Amino acid sequence: MNEPLLEDFEELNNELVSVFNNVMWIEEAALKQSYFSDITLKDMHTIDAISMYSEKSASQVAKIIHLTPSAMTTAIDRLVDKGYIERRRSNTDRRVVRLGLTHKGRVVYRAHQGFHRDLTHNLLDNMQPSEAETVKRAIHNLVSYLANVIKQ
Amino acid sequence: MNEPLLEDFEELNNELVSVFNNVMWIEEAALKQSYFSDITLKDMHTIDAISMYSEKSASQVAKIIHLTPSAMTTAIDRLVDKGYIERRRSNTDRRVVRLGLTHKGRVVYRAHQGFHRDLTHNLLDNMQPSEAETVKRAIHNLVSYLANVIKQ
């Protein structure tokens, strides 16, 4: 590994750690205080993976959020009971369960997207367009690196 | 909120979401495959909060990682049993439990720090010093924003 690019590499590193450690529980806490206090952040990620228009199967969603099939089933049960998502057996292959958001599900989904947009806006606060491009490149670096780690 | 700074704001936003959603489970998976497969990522965060030289009390650590006192007790039990941390009653106030890392604890702590340093290095991959400063400013924006959200 070559020389650090920043004198205060450690400071950046610590801030990054703090972001990772805090974002999760802030989302969790925000959910608890909201109108949607009956779901956890993990539930939220399930809803997010199902998303708006896709009609994904249960196993596709399980793969996205890294749950075993059995855990996926109970997670779906929970969210169906609470009225956030719907189960529909596929007509073309009656083994598969297609998942979709209910009206209530679409409302939380959009609220959660709003939270993430706020994060992104704040990330770019006070940046010139060219600087914003640099930030984008940095985040893209991270995505590529993580994708690489996953593959191995 | 003013105009987006990037034409492809959405793309950046999506990548940021993907980073948040993936970092956690990658850390989790990395732990499972490692020599330290007997601890979870949450355990790792406890170890991280205790850190190297501080001698924090149980309730201080609980506050940092947002656990209730009772959950903190059992989390400590777990990590003591597995040999990662040590409990010492304070001499000046015998109600308080001071926590410290064992040798094994310090080893995982450093390994985990290494993981985060890799992330930071990759974030800055192919950046000029001035660009690295911009990235640093962006992350700092995020930290400030999150700190602000916490306060409310």
Added chain:
DNA sequence: TGATTTATTTCGATAGTCAAACTAATTTTA
């Protein structure tokens, strides 16, 4: 000293996870 506060622990209940066994639907193969 007696009452109150503080730090931690114990206990009972609950929720989410996994692995293994199972059901039902579809595809392969002989």
Added chain:
DNA sequence: TAAAATTAGTTTGACTATCGAAATAAATCA
């Protein structure tokens, strides 16, 4: 085309982490 294998999802049982309430013990206040 009937039997075997595969695939998608569910059920069950065991386990773990969490919480809230009550208990314990030490320190501080009045």
